[in-house]
Amino acid sequence: MEDLSVGYQLGHSTKTAVRNISFELEPGQVLALVGESGSGKSTIGHAILGLLPANGRLLGGSVRFRGRTISDLPGGQLRELRGRAISLIPQDPTVSLDPVRRVGPQVEDVLRLHTGLDSEARRKRVHELFALVGFDDVERRSRQFPHELSGGMRQRVLIAAAVAAEPDVIVADEPTSGLDATVQAQVLDLIDDLRRRGGTSVVLITHDLGVAADRSDLVGVVRDGRLAELAPTGVFVQNPRDEYSRHLLDNVPSRLSFTRDRGTGTAPGDPGPAVEVRHLSKHYGGHAAVDDISFTVARGQTFSIVGESGSGKSTTARILTGLTRATAGRVSLLGTEVGTLDTKAFRPLRRDVQIVFQNPYASFDPRFDVLSVVEEPLRSFQPAGSARRRRQENRDRVVAALEAASLPASFLHRHPRELSGGQRQRVAIARALVLEPKVVVLDEPISALDVSVQAQILELLVGLQSELGLTYVFISHDLAVVRAISDRVAVMRRGGIVEQGETAQVFESPASPYTAQLLGAIAGRRLAIR
Template sequence: MSKAETEDRFPVLDVRKLRVGYRTSSETVPVVEGADLTLGAGQVLALVGESGSGKTTIGQAVLGLLPANGDVLAGEIRHDGEDLVTAGADRMRELRGSRISLIPQDPTVSLNPIKRIGPQIADVLKLHTDENRATRREHVHRLLEQVGFTEVERRYRQYPHELSGGMRQRVLIAVAIAGDPDLIVADEPTSGLDVTVQKRILDLLDELRERTRTSMVLITHDLGVAADRSDRIAVMRAGEIVEQGETRSVIADPAHEYSRHLLRSAPTLGRGTRTAPTSTDDSESPVVLSARHLTKHFAVPGARGAVKAVDDVSFDVRRGQTLSIVGESGSGKSTTARMLVRLIEPTSGSIEILGTDVTALSRRQFRRHRRNIQIVYQNPYAAFDPRFDLFSIIEEPLRAHGSTTRADRAARVRRALEEVALPAAYLERKPSELSGGQRQRVAIARALVLEPKIVVLDEPVSALDVSVQDQILVLLDRLQRELDLSYVFISHDLAVVRAISDHVAVMNHGRVVEHGAAEQVFTDPATDYTAELLAAVPGRGSSARDKVY
C-alpha cells in the first residue's frame, strides 16, 4: 500500500503499551514500560531523555533490531496498521529499507570501510527494487544529489575515510531514503557533528521530509534540536514516557518536574558564566599561561608542502579565569591544546607557563613544570587503563612525579576524589563500573591530584547527557573558585562555552579569527564566521525555546 493510500487510514506509527526487556543470566530486566506514541504522516516526533532512558530501545523495537537478548514483552507497534511485533523476521527484512529506515548515530562505524560509497547505497536498491546495475548507478547519483553532493560520480567511487563526518552522515541519509520509506528512525543523527554541519544536516532532513511527507522519529538528548525540528515531543525517564505533547507546549510550559529539570540543565546562549568572573579588571590577575605565534605544520604523504594545522596563534590566560577556544572540526583547537601540554611539539612559537618559556626546555627539563598544567580529555574511558582501580588511576601522576610516600599519595588521592564529589568507597571500583559522568569526575580528580595551576579541558562534556553535563560544568566552576584554577576550555558547543567562559578565542582553519571577552563575542561578534557559528546553535530559531534561550 502506498503512502497516499495509507496516510489517511492509519497513523504512520502507533505504539501502544509497549514493554521491552533484556534477558540476563538470571532474569529479564524491563527497560521500556508501557510506552504509547502516535505519529502522523509528515510529522517529526522527538524522543528525548538521558542515556539509559529507553529512547534508543524504542527505536530499535520499531525497526525490529533489538539486541539478541532483547524482547518485546507486551504491547503493539503498528506501522500503517500492521503490527510489527508479530510481523516476523522475514517481513521485517522486507519493510526495513523500503518502508522503514534508520539513520544511525555514528557514520564511522555504520559504513563499510573497505567498500566504496556508491555500492553501499546501491545495496538498498538491489534488495528492494528490480533495477539493473546501470539504472541503480543512475539512481544512486540522483540520491547523492538529493543529499547535497556535487561531483556525484567522484563521491560514488570514494571510500568512507575520504569523506568528512558531515559527508559520511549525508551518505547514511542517502541510504535511508533510497527505498522511499514513509518512516525514518533517526538515532542521534547529528550528535557528533559541529554546530554548522549539524544545522546543514538537519536542514537537509527537513527539506527531504517536507518534499516526500516522510515521518520521522528523532531520538536526541539535545533539547534545542528537539525544539527546532519536531512537531511533537516525548520525554523519557527510566523506561517511561513521563510527558508528551506538542513541542511548543511542552517546551514553553513543561508539566513534569523531570522535563523542567532537563530544561534547567540545558546550557544556553542567554546567560553568561554561572558565577561572576574572578576579576572584572584583567590587570588585577597575573598571566599564568601565554602562547605567542604558535604554529604547527604536519607533513602529508603525497601532498605538496605541509598542512598548517595551527597558524600564528597567540593568547594569554589569567589566574582564576577561563579562556575558551571554539571552532569547527579541523579548526586547530585540539592541536593547540595538545601543544600547550607538549603532547605534540610546536613547529614554531613559544609557550610560557608561570613565566617560564617551556618550549625552550628539553622534555626532561619540562617534566618539572608539567605538574603545573594538566589535561582532561573528551573520553575518559579511553584514557584509563581498564585493569586499574580508581585509586591506581588517580595515584598514577603522583607516582610518575616522584611523590614521597604511599601514605602521602593516598591522602592526596582521597582529597582529589572528595573535591569532585565522589565517595572514597569508589576508589576500589574499575572504570567500567562507573557512569559517563562519574568517569569524567575521576578524570578531573586525576588532573587535580598534582595541584596544577592550569587545566586544559578538551571537549570535557561533549559526550555527556544534558543534566550530567550541567553537573560537570557546576563542578568545574566550583573548583575554579575554590582552588583559583585557570582553564583552557576546548569546545565546539557555544552554549556550553557561554556558560563557563571569561574570554573566547574563535579559530577557523588554524587561525584565531576573533578573540575577546565572552560577553562581547556572544552579544556583538566581530566576524561573519563567529556570527555563523552563533546562528547555527539549535533552539535559537524557535519561539518554543524562549524558556531556554
C-alpha cells in the same frame, strides 16, 4: 509503540530499562525524546529497529510499522527494513564506521543494498549526500578513512548513510551532538526536507532542548525508563506539566548564569599567562589543519575556541597537551616553552596540564573498571609510600572526583561498556581533575550530556576554577554554553582564527560575517520566548 518494556540480562537477573512506553507517530511527524543519560531514550530507539544488544530483551508490548508488527520479526526480515524503510543515525561515530574502509564506499553500501543504482550513479549520489551534509571537496572526503576525519565529520558520514535511501522513519540518536551550529542547522534542514517531501517520520533522541523545541512536533520526556510527559512541543515549552520537564527547561544553557571569581592573569612570583600561543601551524601533507594562529589565556580564566567541525579546534588542543607536535610556531604553558619538548621532557607538565577528550569511550582502556580509569593518572605520579596506604588514598581521591562529577561510588567497579555516553564523559572529567591540575583543556566535554547534567558539570567546572584558580581552554560547538562560562572566545574557520575577543563583545557585536552566521544558527528560538 504500545506498552513496550525492555530489560537487560545482568548475570542471573534482569534489569528493566524501559517500562510501558506508548506513542504514535504519523507520517512526517517528529517526536523528540529528551531526558538524562541512562534514562532509556536510546533503548527505545534501538528497540524500534530490533538492534538491542545481545543481553537485551523485549519484556512486553509491541512495535508496529505501517500496521505491521515488527517487534517479533526474525532477524532476516528486520534487516530488509533497516536502511530502506527505517534507518538509524547512531550516537557514536567512532564505533559505527569500519576503520579500515574509506567512508565513501561505506555510504555506498546502503545504496547498493537498497536501490537499483549502478556503480557510477551510486558514486555520484554519495557525492551529493556528502555535499548535503556540509562537506566541501566531496571527492577527497569520500576517499578518506574514518581516522582522517574529525568527530563531527564522522557524524556527518553516518547521517549521509542514514538518509541515503530516503527511508520512511529515521531514528536519530543524538544526530548533531558533534556538529557546530551551522552544520547542525544544515543537517536538520536536510532531515526536515526529507520529512516534507516524502513524509519521513523522525524519532529524534537528543539532550539538546533547543533542537527539540525548534525541530519537533511532539516531545516525550523520558525519566527512569518511563514517559514522564508526552505533549505537543508548543505545550511542552510553554506549559510543561511534569516537574522534571520544568527542571530540564530551567537548565537550558542559554538560561544559565554563573557567579565566579575571575582570574587576573598573574600569580605570585610568575606574572606570565597560563597559555601563550604565537603563530602556531600544523600541516598534514599539503593541508593546513592549523594555520598561523595566536592567542593568550590568562591564569584562572576560561578561553573558548569555537568553529565548525574540522576547523582545527581539536588539533590545537592536542598541540597544547603535547599529543601532537606543531609544524611551526611557539607554545608556552605555565611559563615553559613546550613546542620543542619530546614526550619524555613534556611528561612532568602532565600533572599540571590535563585534557578531557571529545570521545571518552575511545580514550578508556576497555579492560579497566572505573576505579582503574580514574586512578591511572594518580598511579603515574605516585609518591613513595606503602602500597596499601597508596591504594586506600587513591580510592578516596577517585571517589571524591567521581562525586564531584555527579557519579556515585557504586560506579567504581563498572566497566566503560556498562555506562551511557554521558556517564562515560563524567568519568573522563573525573579522571582529568583527580590530579588537581592548573590548566585543563576540555575538548567538547559536555557534548554527550543532557541539560541537567550539563548544568551540574558547568557549575562544577566554574566552582573548581574559583576555588583552585584553574585555567580552562574550552573547545565547544555549543555557543550557548560558551557564552555562559567564557571570559574570552576565539572563532576558528579552516585552520585560522577569524575573530577573537571578550565573549560579550564577540557575541553581541561580531566583527566577522562567519561569526554572525554561527550565532544566527543557534537552536532554541522557541525556548527563548518562554
